[in-house]
Amino acid sequence: MAKVADPSRKLDGMQYRVVKTLGTGAGSTIFLITDAKLGAKYALKVVKRQDADDDIYIAQAQHEFEVAQRLNHPSLLKIYDCRLKRSWFKTVGVDLLMEYVDGRALDEVERPELGQLVLIFIHVASALNHMHRRGIYHGDLKPGNILLSRAGEVKVIDFGTAWIKGQPKNRVQGTLQYMAPEQASEKIVDDKTDLYNFGATMYRMFTGHYANLGLPTLGDGITSRLKKLDSPLSLNPNIPGTLNETIMACLEPNPDHRPAGFFEVKPQLVAVAKYLGLRPEDLKGAEDD
Known part of the structure; x- marks a missing residue:
């Protein structure tokens, strides 16, 4: 039986075994590790500074931890600890101890059935x-930031570019195919852009x-594309x-017209x-915000 991860576990003093590499991204590598003492599985995100261009990834990792500490929801990935690596008074790396999700991203699995997608x-x-x-x-x-576990859990991940209300934001962030005008x-990043x-x-x-x-430009290009957007129903009659x-x-296109x-x-x-005939128990875990 798999050991349950301890949310109070810290990296300092923790002995662990690297099982495998789970993935690599911009400036980081994520490993599956096992706590040698407790046997629990965690994900370990390692960010290393190679040059000045990597400073943004160091900052994002620290920000991701800060954001996660303000959240507590079963469908949000938990981050348990953040360890800074320093050399000559400068941060040269960040390790994040995270919840391990045995599963895959929504865009990596065969598309779920209609009802299952609604539940997700x-x-x-x-x-x-x-x-x-x-x-x-x-x-x-x-889709790449929504994980589905083998046990049927849904986890929203990647808080590195999340915005905390009141903090400055001075650059465009997001993914073009999903970005609001x-x-x-x-x-801008707020409740309406998330919608x-x-x-x-x-x-x-x-x-x-x-x-x-197929947008050649941002901003107005997205707005003009949406004016002639095919309805989902016209593409999927189910x-x-x-x-x-x-x-x-x-x-x-107009944020004021969104929910x-x-x-x-x-x-x-x-x-x-x-x-669609789904039962109340199928919604369990999504009822408490």
């Missing part, structure tokens, strides 16, 4: 509502198409009308789930 997005909406109630906005929601042109990212992610998963596909309306509402928040979107998705 109910969990994601619940997680983002939790973030927003704490003044934190994800800023880069996409104002996010690209005005560097757009959410809508673009749903659009991709329910239709197999990108809402922002989509219920209410779900079609919810996705299109999230993808409104008020995930507290409004989530009940709409729950209604769709019930319409």
